[in-house]
Amino acid sequence: MKFEVYCDESGLEALTRKDAHLYTGIGGIWLPAENRDLLKKGLNEIKQKYNIKTELKWKKISPAHLDLYKEVIDFFFNAGYIRFRVILIEAGKVDNMRFNSEDAELGFYKFYYQLLKHWIFDFNDYAIFTDLKKNRNKGRLKELEHTLDRSNLTSDVTQVQGLPSEQSLGIQLADILTGLVVSKFNKKATSTAKLKLIEYIENKYLSKEIAPTSKWEEKFNVFKINLQGGW
Template identity: 50%
Template sequence: MKFEVYCDEALPDLFTSEKPRAKYLMIGALWLPADLREEAKAKIAALRERHNVHGEMKWRKISPSRLDFYAEVIDLFFGYAADMRFRCIAVDHEKTNLDHFHDGDGELGFYKFYYQLLHHWILDFNEYTVFCDLKSNRSPTRLAELRKVLSNANLSAEILNVQPLPSGQLVLMQLCDILLGAASSRLNFDAPASPAKLAIVERIEARLGRKIGPTWKSEEKFNVFKINLQGGW
């Protein structure tokens, strides 16, 4: 099968900031079969029209006036059951030894954790196209290197591309942003300060039947990988 993966990150500056705002750097990915893309986009477009919501969907844009729209976007995600899945990795920046493991290079460390996010959900005999939110890298070869390492680690799968694109062009990357924002709000702050955002977090938790938090590796719908930097899951 052909799959598409839409990625986004939260608090990516934690490795380099002198005054970190939170504990966990987080990277998220929305996974779906490629042949579902147009249907999912059309359904989100219909929700936009019904609620008169335009512009880029983002976690930070959730507000009381748009709460019903974002709640229905969450319901759409869960309506696809196992055909649309979310996974994120949470990295404790306080326990990340950049000097020892990443040559003192925060950007290199960031993409190593990107690899950990993606690698464990790549299955044999499938094809994958990965879309990453466009960001400035000191090294222009980071994504090409990420694709190469993923390909070398998954010889029976095909990584067709790891491509950067602006999130404003990809509504499914925007959906990833919303899910990642909810996960980050729980892990980093226990709950968002905004009542509207809290309502979205609680809607996700109601659909999951549990509070958002670290999951077992086997969790397939809403997987939160709180990486153990001393080894293991």
């Protein structure tokens, strides 16, 4: 079966500025490639309903648009074909000198690998799309593609490609969900609308506070990585 994965990051400043906040997160949504048009149709209908012509984004959530983003959350949880996974990294404990030859960019993409590899399953094809960002090493995404492809010899990672977020509704949905989880863990959601959206997910869909899940959670998987090893 062919799958597509759309990824984004939140709180990257914590990896370079230790006083910024506690956690950095990288998140992605997984869906069968044949359902891509369903994703686009569903999110575009919500945007049209609220006359939104710009991209959906966690940073843009405001009281005026809270109902819009609640409908985006409803869409995600009601779409059985979409799954979400986020990796949370306690940035202050990342030791790039010891493990990455002082290369923070390499360390960042190792965390990307940890996000993705656990949801690459046998006998499937995966096309992975990340939010476009400038890398010092222009071969990072190709290196990630090859590493993921070699990690499971019975699956095929066909591409890892950067896309501008405004061109991808999948990346926009990943941005919202990742930003929401990272803000919850960093206790940085100071706007009323963002706090209400976090509470909306917790009360309506999770019946508990957002917290690390078991590795087997399939819909809303929160992986707080233990930098000493293990889940």
